[in-house]
Amino acid sequence: MENNIRWPLKVAVAILLLFLLVPVLIVIPLSFSNENTLRFPPSSWSLRWYGEFLADQRMLGAFRVSLVMAALVTSATLLIALPAAYVIVRLKTAGSEFLYNLFTSPLLLPTIVLGLAILIIFASAGLLGTYTGIALGHLVLTLPYALRILVTALGGAPIIIEEAAASLGARPFTVFRRITLPTIAPGLFSAGALSFLVSFDEVVITLFLAGPRVTTLPVEMFRRLDTRSDPMIAAISVLTISMTLLVVLIVHRSVGLTKSFGR
Amino acid sequence: MAAVDAQNQPRRLGLAIALLAPITLVNLIVFIYPIINLLRISFNVALPGGGIGPEFTWENWVKLAEDSYYLEIVLRSVGVSLLITFLTLLCSYPIALFLHRYEGSWRTFFFVLVVSPLLTSAVVRTYGWVAVLADAGLINNVLSFFGAKSPTRLLYNATGIIIGLTEILMPYMILSLLAGFGRLDPRCEEAALTLGARPFQKFWRIVVPLTAPGIALGCLLCFVLALSSFITPRILGGGRVFLLATEIYDQAVVTLNWPAAGTLSILVLAIFGAALVVYTRALRSFD
Numbered sequence: 001m002e003n004n005i006r007w008p009l010k011v012a013v014a015i016l017l018l019f020l021l022v023p024v025l026i027v028i029p030l031s032f033s034n035e036n037t038l039r040f041p042p043s044s045w046s047l048r049w050y051g052e053f054l055a056d057q058r059m060l061g062a063f064r065v066s067l068v069m070a071a072l073v074t075s076a077t078l079l080i081a082l083p084a085a086y087v088i089v090r091l092k093t094a095g096s097e098f099l100y101n102l103f104t105s106p107l108l109l110p111t112i113v114l115g116l117a118i119l120i121i122f123a124s125a126g127l128l129g130t131y132t133g134i135a136l137g138h139l140v141l142t143l144p145y146a147l148r149i150l151v152t153a154l155g156g157a158p159i160i161i162e163e164a165a166a167s168l169g170a171r172p173f174t175v176f177r178r179i180t181l182p183t184i185a186p187g188l189f190s191a192g193a194l195s196f197l198v199s200f201d202e203v204v205i206t207l208f209l210a211g212p213r214v215t216t217l218p219v220e221m222f223r224r225l226d227t228r229s230d231p232m233i234a235a236i237s238v239l240t241i242s243m244t245l246l247v248v249l250i251v252h253r254s255v256g257l258t259k260s261f262g263r
Numbered sequence: 264m265a266a267v268d269a270q271n272q273p274r275r276l277g278l279a280i281a282l283l284a285p286i287t288l289v290n291l292i293v294f295i296y297p298i299i300n301l302l303r304i305s306f307n308v309a310l311p312g313g314g315i316g317p318e319f320t321w322e323n324w325v326k327l328a329e330d331s332y333y334l335e336i337v338l339r340s341v342g343v344s345l346l347i348t349f350l351t352l353l354c355s356y357p358i359a360l361f362l363h364r365y366e367g368s369w370r371t372f373f374f375v376l377v378v379s380p381l382l383t384s385a386v387v388r389t390y391g392w393v394a395v396l397a398d399a400g401l402i403n404n405v406l407s408f409f410g411a412k413s414p415t416r417l418l419y420n421a422t423g424i425i426i427g428l429t430e431i432l433m434p435y436m437i438l439s440l441l442a443g444f445g446r447l448d449p450r451c452e453e454a455a456l457t458l459g460a461r462p463f464q465k466f467w468r469i470v471v472p473l474t475a476p477g478i479a480l481g482c483l484l485c486f487v488l489a490l491s492s493f494i495t496p497r498i499l500g501g502g503r504v505f506l507l508a509t510e511i512y513d514q515a516v517v518t519l520n521w522p523a524a525g526t527l528s529i530l531v532l533a534i535f536g537a538a539l540v541v542y543t544r545a546l547r548s549f550d
Contacts, residue, residue: 023391039399083282110491117297201384237387
């Protein structure tokens, strides 16, 4: 069935795919540059920028914060979004649909507006530059994503088995733990993975909320890039891309990629 | 059974409220209250040093309407975003069409290839564009190899922003287009060809109208994302191209004029609303 695609389209697609991938791919060779400043292609190669990253206490600290933050946000997201998804799909209270739309609506707002709005509130509440503050800021984005995935997962899980368990005398919590939870495990898993990646990559909201001590890796990368563009950012990028790839691969192996990101 | 249900009703309601409490609380603290507060602040006076006066005023909005500096920013932002949307559509359409028609064994591979940039942070992809567009970057080194005397300035101006954002928004456009391509029946295309349409006629009269809803959705999404994105315009514009999103950040973090930043934010939301109206009108006209 490939003969329904004519060669001009194939050529155009090849060029456009190159355009689409060049900025991600160029980072890999650039990270092995031996130059003091950004120059591509570099005149000589080395691992020095990886070394400089590992010696940069500020960047390393930010990297640590990002990992802790992403783990924190992921657990909080699942703990908060799962009960909400359960109510929306299973209990079908009045206005379930309204609640779903309300809780997923933060994704419709630009992060620059959300970041500013949260900054103004947190400034007087003393939450700027704290783990709590940044985690709350990330939850605005991760909760809608997780809710979407979990609502889809719960909606697809057969209710008959749950009813069978209940009619055989299982109490509601037992039904949830022994029947519902295992059937939606793939959804739970992809919601967690996506929350982790969203939190780990978040820049704009965090930029408003980060302080001198608690700051994340993407924010520090942005701040460095704002003043100079040496190859260290490339080295860090390669490390974070590898991490993302690892997460995606794990999700793909255990759940299937198209299934987990399909809406 | 009905009696049991009625008996359970209050308990179910109590359970529902308890399970919804955490998500409601988070949304109140970091979404609903802050946004309402932002709207209110756009009608407050700015005091020096990041303070906000309590009294009601139209001052921020009047200044926004009268100051030609702001008018320029709005026009520039909308213009640049429209251009980016158009270019993104132009670059994404062939890829989406290819993905829709291709049925070979590499399909998943191509699909992942197209979506994978979405999983890379905006900072990384923007940095990639710095490496491509900089004076000592990929393009200028290729140009100088072919004999160019001085580097072409592709960075720290609107050109850089347009190139970078077009690429960064392409995956969103491709996904929207694919969502709309379901209506494209290959038999319609065959019918057009058997009836004597030339390939271009077939494309323009059959393929484009059938995929119009996907085009409209992708354009809405890309316009809105282009207008509100901050990281890419800030880095690729080098702080020299003034757009709505960069201005909001500067007013909020550098000038510490929160009412002004709030007013600009509400204006961005208003433009979003206008784009949505245009989108629904367009959708209705397709049917």
